[in-house]
Amino acid sequence: MIRFLLRRICEAVPVFFLIITAVFFMTRFVPGGPFDSEKSVPPETLEALNSYYGLDEPLPAQYAKFLKNLARGELGPSYKYHGWSVNELICEKAQVSLSLGVCALVFAIAFGLAAGVAAAAFKDRPFGKTLGAVSLAGICLPSMIVAPLAILLFAIKLKCFNAMGWNFAKDAVLPAITLGLFYSAWIARLARASVAEEMSKGYVRTARAKGLGGAKIYSVHVLRNAIQPVISYLGPAAAGLLTGSFVVETIFQIPGLGRFFISSALDNDYTMIMGCVILYAAFILLFNLVSDLALAAVNPKIAKGFFKK
């Protein structure tokens, strides 16, 4: 187990290093610089700005400096937000995105699994078919449509939630549902397909023959096997959800990290781009590892395969 973990971590380090190196040089090769504006900056001012942020040094020297700072956990000052460090901004904003992501993830798993299992259990009845259609609609409807509709109904007409902001616990309800809806729909479809498949297998018939009740068959036997595709899907999905969503954060005006992913790239805010990429890459690698471990936990066969390698 520990060897498996160590090996996965050793594999992750070069991948992580490759990602940040590629992004570091890609950002520098994008036309324009962080201090471009519609109203042209005088050359002497630009010189002062480049020298203040060390952008006048040769690229390899900038890269070496970046790696040195990264080793100490420092991502440098944001080029856009004067006087704010990237560490400070990411720490503050990641908390918001993380809270929203956790709410969305809980909603997605709870709602998705329940709907998936119910759809499989009642697959030949209108209720099951309706659930299948609803989950398909959930996948097809993008959050940029669901979110404004939800705001129109619940914030503007019924006035039970705020249309924007992140000040009270209930401000998380609409964004979390909007953000989690797509994922819950996917989970529902994955769960439905795999539960339906498992239900046709011999061990279920055996369990029924033993006289086990429906609830026990589902919770003890079927779900354990049927949940595996959901777990594989949850790894990257969790990384996506927890690092924030540009669309949902923009529509609900939530001060999270998601908006920085796009705005930092548009502003050529090099240090902020690096910060976002590092965080996202770390989350992806971490959650893939976690989902592998979870798969191993529910399926001893997989565990055997993993730990033997």
Add this chain to the structure above:
Amino acid sequence: MKRIFPSAVFAFLCLALAACGSRETPADAGAKSGTLLMGNSADPATLDPSLATGLSECKILCALFEGLASADAETLEPIPAAAESWTFDGSAYTFKIRKGAKWSDGEKLKASDFVFAFRRTLNPAIGAEYANFLRPIKNAKSILEGKMPPEKLGAEAIGDDTLKIELEYPCPHFLNLLSHCAFFPQPEHVLRKFGAQNRREGSWVRPQNIVSNGAFVLKEWRINDKVRVEKNPNYWDAKNVHLNAVEFYPISNINTEDRAFRAGQLHLTDSVSAIRIPAIKKNMPQCLQTSDMLGVYYYCLNTSRPPLNDARVRKALAISISRRGIISNFLKGGQKPAMSFVPPSAAKGYRCGEQLEADAALARKLLAEAGYPGGKNFPKITITYNTSEQHRPIAEAIQQQWKKALNIDVELYNLSWPAYLDARRQGDFYITRASWIADYASPENFLSIFRSSSPLNHAAWKNKEFDALLNAAKTNDASLAISNFEKAEETLMREVPVIPIYFYNRAFLKDPRLRGWGLNPLDYHNYKNVYFETEAEK
């Protein structure tokens, strides 16, 4: 299972709806407590007056700081602010600092705080992008270029209460500049404490550290969330400040802002989408506000590239555009067509004699004279614009209009914002869309873009007569200055290095309870005299 699932869904819906019903919205609560909730298009990148560049930052800084003069919220005429009076002897202004003017920490506001701020902004080490604004002050240009020490600046504190500013050249709009952030004082005693006097150090503007001299003080600054300022009890005119607080929300998405207003979370929006205007006129006409803006949307022509190096071709292109058609079909916001470059509201009585009226027959004649009769052999040229849903339909409409009127083919080329700025700077384009929003009310702010020496002159157009007229406009005689600006613009419109398309206007939503909110083309506000009408007053 069969029964549990639908009941769970039902219980969830009941729970959700239980929270609903009529409630006091944040806007209602704000109107009662005197807290103005307003949309601010972008997040402030800084609140340091030396470093601020955007309108969203200036809106907040105008609440926090006060310059020597401020501007009337309706007419933009300079009015005494931190200086109670001033005199002008033809080459120097002498300002009397207001008795009783204080910093928010209770320290006296001194003339030296202005001198300190101006020198700091001009210090090349700070890298202040708006340092150019101080150029009318004697020696400012040399200091900015690092050729002179900041101490040589022509701004001098005579005692604590008198400030003398010598001008490098006659500048009739100098007093209009004083309400801009670049001219705000800075508390020397605070900046020294944080080591920010000669560095780009940002910690002094954090809410716990900042000291300001305006009607409000900074209480909260959360990136991407909100900025909250509260009434400054040490402000000299605190009795005329009726609001207790202002909250600025950096809402970049125009639809989010619109929904927040309708849900009762804002009193003012920064703008409103043109598509929404008909519905707003029908459902809540009392909330819709419109005002002219000192801004122009235009196409810049690269005059160093054939065939655009021929003024006849440029003129032919400019007069074969139907600006009214573009406005009524695509923009739909009641903008005014721009037949010349400077908006008429840039100065009182200003009018350019040369107007680019649409005339397809003349355009075809000019193109034929230039060697392209009926558009024959006309080289393929491109229109470059930054990716945006607004720029694309305008470019497509112009592409079609030129094909129809002149029989020429134009390709469209869209780029990301940084790539577009880079292409413009490198001169790597034929025609590029551009816009200019003025920082102060003067034709000079628009026309100086096209000076031969201007780094903003992306058209690469050089004209000695035009430069000479702009130089001649540097005079203390305001009417002579205006007439020279008019002549300079007539030269510009004869040569057409630029095709003006429309003048910006601004539509936004305002809570009808909010009073004293002046409309002006610079969207300048110092939040004094703004108040909420209470139920009792109605």
